[in-house]
Amino acid sequence: MQAPPSWGFLREVSLAGTRVLASSLWRTALAHYTWTLVSVSLHPPTHSAKPMPSTTQLLVIDPQNDFCDLPEDWCPGGQRPSLPVTGAHADMQRLAGWIRREGARIDEIMVTLDSHQRYDIAHPAFWQQGDGSEVVPFTPITAAQVRAGVFRPRNAEALQRSLDYLDALEANSRYTLMVWPVHCEVGSWGHGIHADVLAACGDWQQQRQRAVYNVFKGLNPWTEHYSALLAEVPDPADPATLLNTALLERLGQADILVVAGEASSHCVRSTVEHLVEHLPHPERIVLMHDAMSPVPGFESAHHDFLAAMQARGLRLASSQELHL
Template sequence: MNILFEELFDDNLVGKANTQKPNLTSLKSNPTINKEVAVIGIDFQNDFLEEGNLGVANSYQDVRNFAKFVYENIDVIDDIFMSLDIHQPKQIFHPAWWVNDKGQYPEPFTVITYQDVLEGSWKPLYQEKESIEYLRELEATGKKSLIIWSYHCLQGTFGAAIETQLSNLLFAFSLYKEKDVHYVTKGLNPISEMYGIVKPEYSKTDLTDKNLLSQLQNYKRIVIGGEAKSHCVLETVKQMVEEFEKVNHNDYLIYVLEDCTSSIAGFEEATEDEYKKLAAKYPIKLITTRELEF
């Protein structure tokens, strides 16, 4: 690319509101039609960055590393998929959905269990039957417990937008490669946390995004970074490999960029154990951007 990285990505503006786009009038394009390498950026949105409503420690550096990786490998990367976690205030994982026996809303990071609801400790204000069923099935299938998160990535807000400097780089990628970035929206179902990009944690009907899976099966190498390593990145990786296994698709290798993703505090140890188990069973490599060579 004949544009310097520093012309696209200003370190001092990471996480800041900035609508100015880089001047790319001199950019020379280099389109490709290969389907070899895909990069997936999970929820690199302002609310998941360090000063956001649900900020992840070290996320600013994750964004910098991810952007630099894309820039340095732009001629090798065939497609980029970016997930967007989009919510409304009234959803099962937000405080407004629940009250306790004193009529109080839960604080962020409160865990609400099926037993809590049966005992009357917490009561859903909306879709009571569906909420209770979700808790029961979430626990029965061994998924994560329902955690109440602070309001985040609300539709139409700055917090829901991709970090501005990374957005500039994606803009340049589109013009340089003459192809669109694929944006994958998730999270608007009120009765689901929807950590992974493939499907909800639980649903009565099959809501698996088969179109997305079909697209991803075209690539030999899939590179993933984003926030948070302990939740949306982990669930995305798990869902992908499990769904690939169902259709006997094994001609791929997933790279999880360790310097482009960080865990929510308190989940680090369990997260590392999960990744080790996955890497032992599936074609997954945990690697840094400096170690990865195409």
């Protein structure tokens, strides 16, 4: 008869069984844990992430006294706007009201300021007629006319540079040089911002505890500078006339970019055309169409501009329709 196993033998068998059982349980647990990790990585949680807050910017183009058809009681000391745009005063009042209503939801306000010297290629002081007489405001001048002696710079030494400018301007097929009344002269009352817009922007700054971002354009006397982003004929020696990449980058951060200002036929139009050319999401731009008007005589340019931008995907809205 076989002897029963010793207690030592039984103890070894028991320990071996425990190790086998433990090993089996560990492999099972590890397999389950690994499957769980794979399952989680392939099937992320179904709860939605908190949406990122949107950014709204307001770009106000040249809301200046010289461009506004202000009533006499808005003009101190007999001052009068030098280049009033019909409807601009009402435009700016609507814009100011909208800023006050929506200010808590406007993250940044940028204001461009047309800024000129009296001596400027687009001002009467620069030019004279062939017989030496004055050139009156609203006179278009072409390179052909200058070559023919119909017009010439008052300073004979400026002739070649003027011709180079006119040739380059006309090659761009955007505008013909227009001799404007002296306007937005640096330091003058006309250079200042419409009083209602200025007050609304001031209250917004106090409410939101941030400054308005100002952009000055037009200080180079050798080129027109309608667009806030680029002069009509950039001067390689003057960075201020080149593409304003800092402003472009800033505007590109907006989820909603509202544009208003004067005049829709010139400075607003040029700025927005450059925005659409350089920014990838035109659908983010909203034109506040009742806060912009054309220079008298350029009404067709206003309508063509709005139609072209709407076709490019920009949105049009009135100050009463636009709620942030």
